[in-house]
Amino acid sequence: MEETSNPKPAQLVEDKEWYKKASRLGDSFFVVVKKRKNRDEIFVSETVKSIIGWDEQQVIDQKGKIFSLIHRDDAVRVIKQNNEFLLSKNSAIEFRYRIVFQEANEKWIQERVSVERNKSGFVISSFALFTDVTKFYNQITDLQKAETDLRETCEGKDRFINILSHDLRAPFTSILGFAEILINEPNLPLKDKNEYLNYILEASQNQLEFINYLLDWSRLRTGSLKIEPQRLKITGLIYNCVSTLTGNAMRKGIDIKVVASDNLFVQADERLLKQVILNLLSNAIKFSFENSSIQISAEQFNEKQIEFIVRDTGVGLSSEEQQKVFSIESSFSNLGTKGETGTGLGLALVREIIEKHSGEIWLYSEEGKGTEFHFTLPLPSNRILIVCHDISTTIQIDTILENNFGEFEILHAENGYEALNIIADKIPTLVLAEHQIPLMTGLQFIESAKKESSTMQFPTIIMLHTGEIEQRQSYLLQGVKHFLHLPLQEEELLYTLKSTLN
Structure with a gap:
């Protein structure tokens, strides 16, 4: 907001140059009132429209002026402050309130008013500067919420540490107690020994379970435990x-x-x-x-x-x-x-x-x-991605899928890079890929998909020609468990699809 000094209210109506300068205030507008014998002379800056949606004439004509826009939860307070100010001898006051306009839009306004009074103390002219401080108030609200959240987090951690210290310590009372009895009383009957040992075993198992739960909970909260859906x-x-x-x-x-x-x-x-x-x-x-x-x-x-x-x-x-x-x-x-x-x-x-x-x-x-x-x-996505550049093989797979897996969306890619882009956007239920695809091999495609995201978990069926069988071991090391021989046999394709999807 551009700085400008406020002239005295009595000078405002005549000071046209000041109006021109003040009218450039982007997040503020002002209203000048000069009381005459027959009527009030009012000037409203043109920036009013960008802030409350009214033009200058609408503000002048509106009954109650800006007061008519004040939020009902703030109105009583503001009107009371204004009435007290008018009855006082003070020359300035500041208000902060919300206004509601244009289909329940809400803004915070800071209004600074300076007035000139006659010898009897009545206001004869006034200057009111209205500034949109919504962003400021939103920042304060966000900071207050952040402070509250941090305080609750700290209090929660304190409570948690108290509970944790108690729960970690409590089982050892019985464990140590029974262990001391077993050490100090060697002539205990076998039945009693076994009973005490079972108490120690049960308490130890519960404590181990408690610690494992605690570790998993903590790792999930901090994100160090990766979820692989x-x-x-x-x-x-x-x-x-x-x-x-x-x-x-x-x-x-x-x-x-x-x-x-x-x-x-x-x-x-x-x-x-x-x-x-x-x-x-x-x-x-x-x-x-x-x-x-x-x-x-x-x-x-x-x-x-x-x-x-x-x-x-x-x-x-x-x-x-x-x-x-x-x-x-x-x-x-x-x-x-x-x-x-x-x-x-x-x-x-x-x-x-x-x-x-x-x-x-x-x-x-x-x-x-x-x-x-x-x-x-x-629910899992019902999508099957076919990565194949051979048209006849693609048509054969499409036909089997349409006849037997009609609930699945079929996606196609002719090369590895196109397939990676599809996977990044829509994780498939299943991928069928040739070993030899344009721009990269099927093996390079799988390695690239894993590097993109460790959470991309989907079964893959690799289609191999007779001369590519030696590649199976490399695929097995990458976690691929299903293979088809090219050219495809319909029964083998259908069986592999059903067993993989189920």
């Missing part, structure tokens, strides 16, 4: 997790039911998604009563997401516990229905994993009736 078959993943926990479930007579279509897929990091499912199922077993059942289901939630549900009919959670269950700062651990212990950190890690996959997690629970955990994860 890929197309995963949901039923295979769920049954794998159920199999891992079958022993725990059998000991309590709990039946785990799986409800999911065999043709459902999800885009996720396999190791991390297993961790989510294992944690939720393990909790469900822990808090379920003997001879009950647990259900894990998956179905399409919307056009972009899959919804998983883990449901039990166990002890449930109180309203207060439901508020804390995903927070690491307020983590807690309850004993299971058979006295099982836990770390209390598992669900905080689960939430972090799901949110890193752009998903959400929530729960429904009632004490004594059980709990349902719901979470969403992204």
Whole structure:
């Protein structure tokens, strides 16, 4: 904003040169009022339109002038200050308020007013400079929010360190206590020794699990743990997790039911998604009563997401516990229905994993009736990229795909660089590529794709001529597991496509 000094109000109406200079103020406008016997003489600078959307005449004609635009939350305060100023003997005042104009647009305005009074103290002329200070106020708001966020982060870290120090120290009380008994009392009955050793083993396992959860949670928060999403078959993943926990479930007579279509897929990091499912199922077993059942289901939630549900009919959670269950700062651990212990950190890690996959997690629970955990994860893209410069081979593949995989979008690239550009924009579900493609080999294409992003996880089928079979070993080292021989055989192509996509 260009600097200009304010002349006395009495001089303003006659000072045309000052108007010309002041009218160049880009983020300000001014209003001059000179009281005459019959009417007020008013001058408004032309910059008013760029700030409030009104031209000079509209301001002059508007009942209430600029006051009519003041935000209703500020209006009472400003009018009260103005009335007090008019009744005083002061010659200047400053206001700050919001104005609302043009379909609810909002701006912060700083108004500086200087007046000339007659001998009786009444205002006979005034000069008001209105400056748009919205950017300034937005910066203040952003700084205040940043300060609040930092303060909350620091307070959260303090709480977390207090909780962490307690949770890291607590198990060692029992570990050390039982270890001392075993050392100092060599004549303990074998039954008691085994019982104490089991206590030590269980406490150590829980402590190791706690530390592993803590490390994974921290690495996810800091970004040092890379997420590698890929197309995963949901039923295979769920049954794998159920199999891992079958022993725990059998000991309590709990039946785990799986409800999911065999043709459902999800885009996720396999190791991390297993961790989510294992944690939720393990909790469900822990808090379920003997001879009950647990259900894990998956179905399409919307056009972009899959919804998983883990449901039990166990002890449930109180309203207060439901508020804390995903927070690491307020983590807690309850004993299971058979006295099982836990770390209390598992669900905080689960939430972090799901949110890193752009998903959400929530729960429904009632004490004594059980709990349902719901979470969403992204669907994989249904795209197949063909990297091939031979027209007849491309047509053959297109025909098979259109007849058997109609839900997939088919993308084409004639050379390696074109394929890399497509992958950068649209990560495919599957890539079919010749070994010999223009500008680079299939091997160089795969190496380049990996260098572009370590998160580009998609299966690749390499098509080799008879004389190129010796290249298989190099591809295997790059993680390629599927190969086709050229010229293509329809049955072999269809079988390889189905086995790769499933």
